[in-house]
Amino acid sequence: MLLRRQVSQERDEHIDMTPMVDVVFQLMTFMLFSVQMTGGEEVKVPPARHGVGVEETAATFISLIKPTTPGGEPKVVLGIGDGPRATLEEIRKAVTEGVREGRRKVVLQADGDVPHGEVLKLAAAITEIEGITLHVGVQEPQ
Amino acid sequence: MSVWDVFHSDRLEVERGLTTAQVRAALGNGDLRDDDLVRPAGAEIGWARLSDFPEFFEPEPPVAPTTPVATGPAQDLEPQASPSPASPRSIDDEGSFETQAGAFPPVPSDDVAETIAEPPLEAQARATPPLEISDFSPPSFDDVESDVEALTQFNANFDETRSHPFLDSVDDEDRATYLAAPGDEEHEHVANDTYLDALGEARDASSVDDEEEDEIVDLGELDLSLDHERRDISLELEPVGDEDVEPWVDDAADAEPWEEEYDPQDEDEEAAEFTLARSSAETVEELDLAAMVDVAFQLVLFFLVTATTVLYKTLEVPKPNPEAAAASATQGQGKTLDDLQQDFILVDIDPQGAFKIDREPVAAQMNVLIDRLRTARQSTGRSAMLLTADAAAMHKHAVLAYDAANEIGLRIAIARPASVGGGAAAPPAPAVSKKGNSG
Numbered sequence: 001m002l003l004r005r006q007v008s009q010e011r012d013e014h015i016d017m018t019p020m021v022d023v024v025f026q027l028m029t030f031m032l033f034s035v036q037m038t039g040g041e042e043v044k045v046p047p048a049r050h051g052v053g054v055e056e057t058a059a060t061f062i063s064l065i066k067p068t069t070p071g072g073e074p075k076v077v078l079g080i081g082d083g084p085r086a087t088l089e090e091i092r093k094a095v096t097e098g099v100r101e102g103r104r105k106v107v108l109q110a111d112g113d114v115p116h117g118e119v120l121k122l123a124a125a126i127t128e129i130e131g132i133t134l135h136v137g138v139q140e141p142q
Numbered sequence: 143m144s145v146w147d148v149f150h151s152d153r154l155e156v157e158r159g160l161t162t163a164q165v166r167a168a169l170g171n172g173d174l175r176d177d178d179l180v181r182p183a184g185a186e187i188g189w190a191r192l193s194d195f196p197e198f199f200e201p202e203p204p205v206a207p208t209t210p211v212a213t214g215p216a217q218d219l220e221p222q223a224s225p226s227p228a229s230p231r232s233i234d235d236e237g238s239f240e241t242q243a244g245a246f247p248p249v250p251s252d253d254v255a256e257t258i259a260e261p262p263l264e265a266q267a268r269a270t271p272p273l274e275i276s277d278f279s280p281p282s283f284d285d286v287e288s289d290v291e292a293l294t295q296f297n298a299n300f301d302e303t304r305s306h307p308f309l310d311s312v313d314d315e316d317r318a319t320y321l322a323a324p325g326d327e328e329h330e331h332v333a334n335d336t337y338l339d340a341l342g343e344a345r346d347a348s349s350v351d352d353e354e355e356d357e358i359v360d361l362g363e364l365d366l367s368l369d370h371e372r373r374d375i376s377l378e379l380e381p382v383g384d385e386d387v388e389p390w391v392d393d394a395a396d397a398e399p400w401e402e403e404y405d406p407q408d409e410d411e412e413a414a415e416f417t418l419a420r421s422s423a424e425t426v427e428e429l430d431l432a433a434m435v436d437v438a439f440q441l442v443l444f445f446l447v448t449a450t451t452v453l454y455k456t457l458e459v460p461k462p463n464p465e466a467a468a469a470s471a472t473q474g475q476g477k478t479l480d481d482l483q484q485d486f487i488l489v490d491i492d493p494q495g496a497f498k499i500d501r502e503p504v505a506a507q508m509n510v511l512i513d514r515l516r517t518a519r520q521s522t523g524r525s526a527m528l529l530t531a532d533a534a535a536m537h538k539h540a541v542l543a544y545d546a547a548n549e550i551g552l553r554i555a556i557a558r559p560a561s562v563g564g565g566a567a568a569p570p571a572p573a574v575s576k577k578g579n580s581g
Contacts, residue, residue: 012427014427016429017429018429018430018433018434021433021434022433022434022437025434025437025438025441026437028441029437029440029441029444032441032444033444046537046538046541046542047541048455048457048541048542048544048545049508049545049548049549050457050545050548050549051455051456051457052455052456052457052458053453053454053455053456054453054454054455054456055453055454056454059454059456061454064537080454105456107454107456109454110537111537112536112537112538112541113536113537113538114536114537115533115534115535115536115537116491116531116532116533116534116535116536116537116539116540116559117532117533117534117559119537119540120462120533120556120558120559123459123461123462124462124558127461127462132461133458133461134458134459134460134461135456135457135458135459136456136457136459136537136541136544137454137455137456138455138456138457138541138545139455140455
């Protein structure tokens with residue numbers, strides 16, 4: 001039998017979120033890659049053919065940045081790259097703590113234009129701590 | 143001549159203006175089936191199945207030989223019955239069908255008077271005491287129960303002992319419903335699209351006078367003619383024998399709430415929801431997560447690759463002697479450069495970056511340094527290099543000497559300059575270096 005039809009349509013209108021999720025992920029990926037690509041200001045160490053790789057977590061890094069004014073003293077910084085100036089006591093303390101934690105390697109990331117005497121002076125101050133091995137940071141020759 | 147509207151249940155189409163003969167012919171050749179629906183043309187009453195009208199399945203009555211026309215007029219459902227004076231009026235309005243056979247030419251469907259075929263109960267109704275209904279409309283009831291009784295008798299099948307194709311097809315409860323009188327709450331009226339049901343509802347909508355419920359009212363003669371143009375069932379009531387009867391008017395606006403126009407869908411939701419149309423497929427909206435998974439895997443791969451390649455290249459150098467040069471000298475360890483030159487290959491770097499190997503100037507180039515150091519080792523057998531760079535010399539020149547010594551496998555010794563660590567400007571004691579990398 002043909003009865004009167006009750007037409008009731010529920011209009012389900014909603015916004016498809018799939019494209020927005022894709023765009024958000026693309027933006028996040030771009031930011032991650034861009035941050036890794038630029039990097040920070042590192043010390044311009046001299047090139048060398050020979051050398052061994054040392055992980056960042058396996059050594060205590062000390063950076064020697066060349067002075068901004070000719071004849072000035074180089075800037076000694078704990079870690080890699082630029083940072084706050086560190087005293088000899090702080091350096092000795094950091095090296096001692098590193099040895100205690102198992103990091104017996106001490107890497108001097110000295111700029112190529114830093115005077116050889118300043119590097120030896122710092123190295124002599126660190127050598128007083130027993131159980132360490134001294135390394136100088138280099139890079140691949142271009 | 144009766145004209146019918148037919149509904150084809152197989153293809154959901156309505157075919158209007160078919161005569162009884164045409165309906166019979168369609169049934170005969172298979173165009174119509176028992177399940178198809180039929181109703182008087184132009185009527186607004188409910189559809190009924192063809193199978194409920196056995197007259198359609200009967201062969202057409204033979205045409206009288208005196209009939210000049212080739213096709214006889216549409217025959218009524220009960221051609222053999224002679225309508226009695228008091229019987230309900232036939233479709234052709236006067237006399238028997240047999241006498242009127244051929245008297246009327248074929249009438250086009252547009253001009254035919256809208257008539258309602260005699261209901262299939264006609265034959266059975268005639269067997270019972272005839273009823274007089276003046277109009278095909280809810281009769282003028284003064285008393286509901288008496289009118290119901292009259293209507294029941296007219297329809298002839300409200301007697302439970304009688305058989306009827308329609309009532310035989312329903313169950314006992316529905317059967318009792320159709321036979322129930324108004325006010326019988328035990329048997330609520332069930333919505334049905336048959337015209338019998340419409341009559342029953344029209345009955346319920348009429349005014350009820352309780353005081354005259356026992357009075358039998360002559361319903362008059364049934365007039366099945368309908369106004370084709372209006373296409374409405376005439377609801378005008380003719381008072382019969384009682385001037386106090388209120389005419390029943392099809393006016394829902396003025397009617398009491400309980401007199402509202404009957405809507406079958408109000409009572410039977412299941413019937414109302416029934417439809418022959420195909421329901422649309424339910425679509426389920428989902429969020430496709432495949433793209434997000436792909437991007438997540440890309441991020442994981444990126445972190446895997448970038449997390450394992452952070453190494454710093456270094457050159458191991460000997461630790462300088464922490465003792466001052468003067469202290470070393472007082473201990474009797476002071477040596478001259480000539481003495482040191484016997485054990486070490488002397489490499490000297492001035493503040494301007496000029497190299498000297500064994501006091502001989504050498505170009506500050508890696509290959510040249512390597513050759514000179516190799517020659518000095520092969521000629522003298524010395525296997526260690528002593529670097530004596532000035533304090534003002536640049537660190538990169540010292541690294542160049544370290545690299546050249548590691549290239550050919552010389553041991554490295556670093557002499558502390560006089561300006562470093564204080565003390566006299568004497569040749570410092572060389573610090574014993576570890577064996578360099580073999581070249």
